[in-house]
Amino acid sequence: MLSADVALATMMNRTANAYVQNAPAFIVYREHTHVTASIGRAQDIDRSVKVRQADNYAVMQDLPNGAERTGQAFPIIPYFDPFSNFTYSWFANLKRVDITLNRVAPSLWPLPASDPGADVVVPYISFWAPSYTDDSTPSHLHFRILPTPALTPGQFFPYDVAVASRSGLPSHIELRFVGDATIISLDYQTISGYWVITHARYTAPQHFGPLNFTVISDTTYDQFEFPKTAPDPRLAAASP
Numbered sequence: 225m226l227s228a229d230v231a232l233a234t235m236m237n238r239t240a241n242a243y244v245q246n247a248p249a250f251i252v253y254r255e256h257t258h259v260t261a262s263i264g265r266a267q268d269i270d271r272s273v274k275v276r277q278a279d280n281y282a283v284m285q286d287l288p289n290g291a292e293r294t295g296q297a298f299p300i301i302p303y304f305d306p307f308s309n310f311t312y313s314w315f316a317n318l319k320r321v322d323i324t325l326n327r328v329a330p331s332l333w334p335l336p337a338s339d340p341g342a343d344v345v346v347p348y349i350s351f352w353a354p355s356y357t358d359d360s361t362p363s364h365l366h367f368r369i370l371p372t373p374a375l376t377p378g379q380f381f382p383y384d385v386a387v388a389s390r391s392g393l394p395s396h397i398e399l400r401f402v403g404d405a406t407i408i409s410l411d412y413q414t415i416s417g418y419w420v421i422t423h424a425r426y427t428a429p430q431h432f433g434p435l436n437f438t439v440i441s442d443t444t445y446d447q448f449e450f451p452k453t454a455p456d457p458r459l460a461a462a463s464p
Contacts, residue, residue, distance in 0.1 A: 225362055228354040232367055232385070233333040236307045239393050239419075240330035243305045248418050250459065251275050252449040254287070257299055259321060261430075262438040269298075269321065276459045277303050280327065283456045294458065299323050302421040302445050305330045306397055306410060307382065314406075314428065321441050323426070351375050352382070364389045377403035388412075393419050405429050405438075415448050422446070 225231065257269040275282035275297040282297040300323050304310070308330040315322045351374040360366040365387040375381060384398035391414050399408040411423040426441040454460040 225356070228356050228367060229349045229352075230335065231356075231365060232352075232354045232369070233335060233349065235365065235385075235387055235392065235394070236330075237332050237335070239305060239307060240332055242391075242393055242419055243303075243330060246418065248277050248303065248450040250451045250453070250455055251277055251297075251301070251303060251418075251420070252447075252451060252455050253302060253445050254447040255298065255443050255445050257321060257441060257443040260440050260442075263435065271298055273297050274455045274459060275301055276454070277301070280325070281459065283458055296324060299426075299441060299443050300325050300421075300424060301327075302448075303418070304410075304421060306399055306408070314426065351379075371402050375402045388414070390414075391419070416450055418448075418450055420445070420448065 226234065252272075252274045254272050255270065257271075258266065259269065260266045270287040271284045272287060273282050273284045280296050280301045281294070282301075283292065283294050284298050285292045299321050300312075304325065304327060309328045311326045311328075313322075313324045351372050352369050353372050354367050354369045357366040357368050365385075367382075367385040367387075369382050369385065371379070371381045378401060380399050380401050382397055383400040384396065385394055386396040387393065388395040393412065393414065395412055397410045397412070399410075400406075406428040407426075409423075409425040409427075410421050412419055413422045414420075415422075422445050424441075424443045424445075428439055430437055430439050449455075
């Protein structure tokens, strides 16, 4: 097997190419979000979503027959490469979840050429320290990744990455942050040829006055469609 760092970079390049070259124009889906707080309360938020993928502009309706709104796809667009240099902000309570995601087009890693005459091998990735988990195989890669001192507080790292054997694309990615208890867990499937999120879980500590508690937002995506033309007239033109 390749060294874990080169295998990880190779997989990320494969993912970036699939993400850019096979991007859907529009995505229609239904989402079910269950929000819980460690203080013993819970809330469900269900919506149907129609989104223009290029700029993440969506028309959403609360289910079954609730209010309609426009904006970024709720809770996050299911077409997202978390290895790219994204930025986000997050707020959640038992009445609403607000996640603002700014996606950045992924770039490719320049992979090192093999050199049988090399005397010294150094880690290829300076800011992540990847290794294979015990259940990893050449056909079903599974990485455990830890941050190196090159990462500063607040920066993310993909702590756990499992790769689907058939597609070679990630089936599970868990993101963690240096010095922060926040965890983002994403499960992926390839549906109708598109690599999309089917389950997302966001766990983060919250502080309100003297209270310290944890909020978990757990979302399941289903009923995917990928129309070639705008499924709603408001998605046909550029967003305001």
